[in-house]
Amino acid sequence: MNAASASPVFALPGPLALDSGGVLEGAEIAYQTYGKLAPDATNAVLVCHALTGDQHVASPHPVTGKPGWWERMVGPGKPVDTDRYFVICANVIGSCMGSTGPASLAPDGAPYAMRFPVITIRDMVRGVIALLDGLEIERLHAVIGGSMGGMQALSLAANWPTRAERVMVIASTARHSAQNIAFHEVGRQAIMADPAWGEGSYYASDERPDNGLAVARMAAHITYLSEAGLTAKFGRRLQDRPDGSAGTKSFGFDADFQVESYLRYQGSGFTRRFDANSYLYITRAMDYFDLAEEHGGRLADAFDGARARFCLVSFDTDWLYPTNESRHVVHALNAAGAKVSFVELAAPHGHDSFLLEHEQLDRVVRGFVE
Amino acid sequence: MNAASASPVFALPGPLALDSGGVLEGAEIAYQTYGKLAPDATNAVLVCHALTGDQHVASPHPVTGKPGWWERMVGPGKPVDTDRYFVICANVIGSCMGSTGPASLAPDGAPYAMRFPVITIRDMVRGVIALLDGLEIERLHAVIGGSMGGMQALSLAANWPTRAERVMVIASTARHSAQNIAFHEVGRQAIMADPAWGEGSYYASDERPDNGLAVARMAAHITYLSEAGLTAKFGRRLQDRPDGSAGTKSFGFDADFQVESYLRYQGSGFTRRFDANSYLYITRAMDYFDLAEEHGGRLADAFDGARARFCLVSFDTDWLYPTNESRHVVHALNAAGAKVSFVELAAPHGHDSFLLEHEQLDRVVRGFVE
Numbered sequence: 001m002n003a004a005s006a007s008p009v010f011a012l013p014g015p016l017a018l019d020s021g022g023v024l025e026g027a028e029i030a031y032q033t034y035g036k037l038a039p040d041a042t043n044a045v046l047v048c049h050a051l052t053g054d055q056h057v058a059s060p061h062p063v064t065g066k067p068g069w070w071e072r073m074v075g076p077g078k079p080v081d082t083d084r085y086f087v088i089c090a091n092v093i094g095s096c097m098g099s100t101g102p103a104s105l106a107p108d109g110a111p112y113a114m115r116f117p118v119i120t121i122r123d124m125v126r127g128v129i130a131l132l133d134g135l136e137i138e139r140l141h142a143v144i145g146g147s148m149g150g151m152q153a154l155s156l157a158a159n160w161p162t163r164a165e166r167v168m169v170i171a172s173t174a175r176h177s178a179q180n181i182a183f184h185e186v187g188r189q190a191i192m193a194d195p196a197w198g199e200g201s202y203y204a205s206d207e208r209p210d211n212g213l214a215v216a217r218m219a220a221h222i223t224y225l226s227e228a229g230l231t232a233k234f235g236r237r238l239q240d241r242p243d244g245s246a247g248t249k250s251f252g253f254d255a256d257f258q259v260e261s262y263l264r265y266q267g268s269g270f271t272r273r274f275d276a277n278s279y280l281y282i283t284r285a286m287d288y289f290d291l292a293e294e295h296g297g298r299l300a301d302a303f304d305g306a307r308a309r310f311c312l313v314s315f316d317t318d319w320l321y322p323t324n325e326s327r328h329v330v331h332a333l334n335a336a337g338a339k340v341s342f343v344e345l346a347a348p349h350g351h352d353s354f355l356l357e358h359e360q361l362d363r364v365v366r367g368f369v370e
Numbered sequence: 371m372n373a374a375s376a377s378p379v380f381a382l383p384g385p386l387a388l389d390s391g392g393v394l395e396g397a398e399i400a401y402q403t404y405g406k407l408a409p410d411a412t413n414a415v416l417v418c419h420a421l422t423g424d425q426h427v428a429s430p431h432p433v434t435g436k437p438g439w440w441e442r443m444v445g446p447g448k449p450v451d452t453d454r455y456f457v458i459c460a461n462v463i464g465s466c467m468g469s470t471g472p473a474s475l476a477p478d479g480a481p482y483a484m485r486f487p488v489i490t491i492r493d494m495v496r497g498v499i500a501l502l503d504g505l506e507i508e509r510l511h512a513v514i515g516g517s518m519g520g521m522q523a524l525s526l527a528a529n530w531p532t533r534a535e536r537v538m539v540i541a542s543t544a545r546h547s548a549q550n551i552a553f554h555e556v557g558r559q560a561i562m563a564d565p566a567w568g569e570g571s572y573y574a575s576d577e578r579p580d581n582g583l584a585v586a587r588m589a590a591h592i593t594y595l596s597e598a599g600l601t602a603k604f605g606r607r608l609q610d611r612p613d614g615s616a617g618t619k620s621f622g623f624d625a626d627f628q629v630e631s632y633l634r635y636q637g638s639g640f641t642r643r644f645d646a647n648s649y650l651y652i653t654r655a656m657d658y659f660d661l662a663e664e665h666g667g668r669l670a671d672a673f674d675g676a677r678a679r680f681c682l683v684s685f686d687t688d689w690l691y692p693t694n695e696s697r698h699v700v701h702a703l704n705a706a707g708a709k710v711s712f713v714e715l716a717a718p719h720g721h722d723s724f725l726l727e728h729e730q731l732d733r734v735v736r737g738f739v740e
Contacts, residue, residue: 020621118621178600178629179592185630186588188623189637190560193581211563218556219589222549227689230548236660249658251390251488253558253650257657259548260555267559280623287627288619290606319597319689 006062007032007055007091007098012130016093019120019288025107029131030098031090034058034074035082037137044137045085045369046128046164047074048145048152051220051282052274054097057089058082064273072357079366085141090131092124092152094281099127102277103203113277114200121148121289125155129163142166142369146354147321148282151289154329157310158291158302168368170313170361171354173325174299174332175290180320183223184283187216191276200277213276214267221266226317226350234259292332299332306333310340311368313354313361320351341368376432377402377425377461377468380501386463389490389658395477399501400468401460404428404444405452407507414507415455415739416498416534417444418515418522421590421652422644424467427459428452434643442727449736455511460501462494462522464651469497472647473573483647484570491518491659495525499533512536512739516724517691518652521659524699527680528661528672538738540683540731541724543695544669544702545660550690553593554653557586561646570647583646584637591636596687596720604629662702669702676703680710681738683724683731690721711738 007030015023032055037044047057047070058074060067074080074087091099094116102116132140143164145153150172157167173180191197194212202208222230237258238247255261295302310333314326323344333340345360347353354361377400385393402425407414417427417440428444430437444450444457461469464486472486502510513534515523520542527537543550561567564582572578592600607628608617625631662669680703684696693714703710715730717723724731 020619022621114623118623175606177597178604178606178627179595179597181606181627182588182592182600182629182633185625185627185633186585186592189588189634190563190585192623193560193564193585195565215556215560215563215585218552218559222552222556225549227547227549230552234548236545236548236551236663249390251392253484253488253562253654255555257548257551257555259552263552263555264559284623293606 009098010131010134012127013134016123016126016130018117018123020118022117024093024100024117024119027093027100027127028098029090029093029100029127031055031088031131032057032059034087035085037086037135041137042139042141043085044132044135044140045080045087046132046140046143046156047080047087047089048128048143048149049089049092050145050147050149051286052270052279053149054095055089055091058087069355073362073365079362080144080369085369088131088135090128092282093127094119094124094278094285096275096278101275102200102281103275111203113203116277116281118284119281120285121151121155122159122294124285125152125159128152128156129160132163138163140164142168144168144170144365144369145172146170147172147351148286151286154291157306157308158295161306161308164308166311166368167308168311168313168365169326169329171315171318171321171351173321174302174329175292176287177325181287183219184287186219188280188283190215190219191280197276200280202276208271209276210268210271213271213274213279214264216279217270218263218267221263223320224350224352226319226348228317229349230259232348234262299328300335303333303336303338306336306338308338310338311364312340312342313364314344315347315350315353316344317347317349318351318353379468380504382497382500383504386493386496386500388487388493390488392487394463394470394487397463397470397497398468399460399463399470399497401425401458401501402427402429404457405455407456407505411507412509412511413455414502414505414510415450415457416502416510416513416526417450417457417459418498418513418519419459419462420515420517420519421656422640422649423519424465425459425461428457439725443732443735449732450514450739455739458501458505460498462652463497464489464494464648464655466645466648471645472570472651473645481573483573486647486651488654489651490655491521492525492529492664494655495522495529498522498526499530502533508533510534512538514538514540514735514739515542516540517542517721518656521656524661525659527676527678528665531676531678534678536681536738537678538681538683538735539696539699541685541688541691541721543691544672544699545662546657547695551657553589554657556589558650558653560585560589561650567646570650572646578641579646580638580641583641583644583649584634586649587640588633588637591633593690594720594722596689596718598687599719600629602718604632669698670705673703673706673708676706676708678708680708681734682710682712683734684714685717685720685723686714687717687719688721688723
């Protein structure tokens with residue numbers, strides 16, 4: 001167990017070969033499991049987390065004390081039923097929740113910081129495959145992921161086609177668009193512009209690049225929500241003022257509007273649970289993600305010989321990874337002769353819908369996993 | 371003439387009363403004119419600029435040397451024909467191109483910085499009305515504006531309904547949405563997080579909050595472009611590398627993708643021509659803009675008794691101020707019994723389309739102004 005993550009930690013038996021040509025030595029993966037692995041090891045379901053997610057999918061986060069990020073989806077009797085399935089969720093390489101990342105100590109005893117190698121989505125999945133080998137799980141009953149988790153699910157299906165029977169990809173994409181890259185670049189520039197970042201070597205310092213990281217989170221957070229959802233939730237409503245007066249403008253630069261206050265809260269809260277360098281590395285991995293390019297430029301070729309059943313889910317108000325991106329994957333899977341189902345769900349909350357209460361999503365997940 | 375702006379400067383004859391309840395003493399407005407005012411002063415066309423715009427609508431910018439920002443629209447024989455019309459463009463109060471703003475000297479001889487009063491769109495227009503009074507122009511042939519310029523045109527029409535015969539509002543809105551406010555708040559937080567900002571008192575310092583301002587510009591710039599436009603222009607194309615190798619990833623944090631390089635360039639270029647405090651004040655004015663709220667909550671009431679002809683133009687790929695926002699204004703004008711025409715133009719480039727080559731827009735403007 002690792003005290004920081006309160007999770008079991010798997011030490012990779014050998015160096016992890018990376019897409020960059022480098023290797024990561026002595027990598028560890030923190031993970032959580034729920035339910036019991038069947039004696040024949042055929043009931044394992046891998047859940048892959050998103051950019052700022054973690055392995056605590058169905059149990060409280062040990063630091064924040066908040067419920068697991070997908071408790072409504074994973075647990076006894078839930079759509080991913082832990083009475084029947086052995087659910088695994090692993091913190092991705094590069095993150096900061098117990099798996100090896102830029103905040104981890106390098107072999108020389110100092111934190112990697114920016115010496116950490118740049119990784120890809122496929123590198124993250126390489127780590128997970130090593131974990132599955134360690135757990136002696138040859139073939140997953142299913143792999144499921146939303147957002148960056150969906151990228152991992154696609155990468156696993158494309159590169160290790162025998163390792164999963166079912167592949168569920170929610171609110172995701174097979175490639176990062178120019179706009180996706182642009183938003184991530186704004187976040188990275190915000191972090192790197194913070195003097196406290198200090199070329200990434202802030203771990204021994206009293207100051208961390210919290211200001212830059214908060215701005216990065218704020219910019220990203222807007223992309224997770226729909227315009228209509230923001231309007232419904234906040235509109236142009238003003239904050240109650242400290243003096244108790246409501247609905248008046250300050251004619252200053254305090255957070256007058258509720259949406260400003262909400263964003264500031266999202267930004268500052270994020271800095272308490274996430275490492276700025278991890279944010280740089282993981283956004284980079286997402287920007288590099290282009291499954292077609294990995295397979296000669298034609299997405300269908302990525303799924304050549306795929307035997308798994310696929311299910312793609314998108315949300316109609318998701319403008320980060322819009323329905324067209326899922327449809328693009330579906331067409332490629334069709335061209336590759338794979339079994340695929342696809343559903344676009346109506347949801348008011350944009351990209352974040354995959355994390356929120358959504359009965360239809362629950363039904364789709366339950367039906368596909370069974 | 372003001373050397374910095376190379377523009378005539380109009381000194382307001384009295385204090386400018388502000389929506390905040392405060393006043394601005396000794397305010398000046400830098401402006402440009404093109405063409406000749408008719409003896410009866412009936413051929414004046416006011417062009418209102420956008421957030422980061424200036425008065426140099428149809429002549430080269432004196433600092434950057436670049437052509438005027440709307441030279442294709444305003445000039446001899448152009449849709450706004452300076453052979454026929456006397457065109458005025460004034461730098462808004464709060465900006466930094468010659469009109470009084472936070473970088474200007476307060477009566478105590480030091481820059482206002484954050485002592486500058488928070489202003490509104492209506493305050494900006496109050497300044498313009500004073501300028502029109504000074505120029506002895508009682509009634510404009512037309513007022514035209516895109517984006518924030520459109521907000522000024524709407525504010526002028528609503529609050530000074532006898533001052534313009536024609537009101538043209540392009541790619542704009544009668545209120546800032548929660549998402550609009552959110553993006554501006556990210557930009558403001560990026561500026562204020564920059565230690566060089568120093569509560570706005572950086573004018574005497576060697577350092578300016580250029581890093582924060584660049585990040586603010588980058589975030590805003592994404593909202594000016596459409597997703598499809600970004601994909602067409604950049605896609606996932608990689609930069610040529612300094613060593614001449616093209617199309618390879620650096621597996622680092624340099625600008626690998628062309629879209630990253632483009633955004634960085636937009637951000638850093640902006641810091642050379644714009645004042646960070648002005649950015650704070652003008653975005654605040656835009657966020658406060660809600661023409662209905664100013665008029666008792668019903669937008670139609672803002673146009674009660676309007677005699678002007680209105681023309682609203684939106685672009686189908688503008689997600690900053692989408693067509694629905696223009697339609698909302700059109701419905702209010704209809705309800706108020708005003709004469710209004712409305713066109714949604716197809717354009718690939720999102721919000722920025724109003725500044726770019728667009729033959730149909732040219733025709734609409736020419737037809738409406740005549």
